[in-house]
Amino acid sequence: WRQILFPFSNFPSQLCRFEMQMTVMCSEEATMQVWFGRAMDPNSTEDDPTDVFSAPLYRCPEVSDCVIGGFDLLFAGYGLKEALLYVKIRAWDESGNAYSTSSSVPVDAIAGMASS
Numbered sequence: 001w002r003q004i005l006f007p008f009s010n011f012p013s014q015l016c017r018f019e020m021q022m023t024v025m026c027s028e029e030a031t032m033q034v035w036f037g038r039a040m041d042p043n044s045t046e047d048d049p050t051d052v053f054s055a056p057l058y059r060c061p062e063v064s065d066c067v068i069g070g071f072d073l074l075f076a077g078y079g080l081k082e083a084l085l086y087v088k089i090r091a092w093d094e095s096g097n098a099y100s101t102s103s104s105v106p107v108d109a110i111a112g113m114a115s116s
Contacts, residue, residue: 018079018110021069022087024060030091032058034068037086038077040104052086060091079110 024032034055053076060066073079088102 018073019069020071020073020085021067023065023067024089025063025065026060026091027063028093028097029062030060030093032060032066032068032089032091034058035086035088036071036076040084040086052088073107078107081109083107 020036026032035052036055037053038051053071055068055071058066058068073085077083078085083106084104085107086102086104088100090098090100092098
């Protein structure tokens with residue numbers, strides 16, 4: 001993977017945002033690292049993207065909703081057409097137990113969006 005600057009929602013040079021937010025719950029208090037991939041064609045045979053955005057570390061309390069937000073989908077190439085969003089989460093607790101999961105989530109095009 002080639003990690004790229006994470007496009008936070010307060011990115012100053014952008015006129016518009018298409019922000020994603022997700023809620024994660026851990027069974028133990030844990031630290032999480034989250035990666036988001038660039039827009040991929042829904043018909044792609046590629047499993048994982050080569051370019052990913054690495055989010056800052058998140059610390060989540062035990063059995064509580066942990067909101068992960070601020071990822072600007074427009075900056076990563078989403079919105080103009082239907083695409084797949086690759087998300088990977090790796091979490092670990094103070095005892096050294098680790099868990100990793102990934103998923104591809106369909107993201108629809110935004111009605112009326114056009115590039116100039």
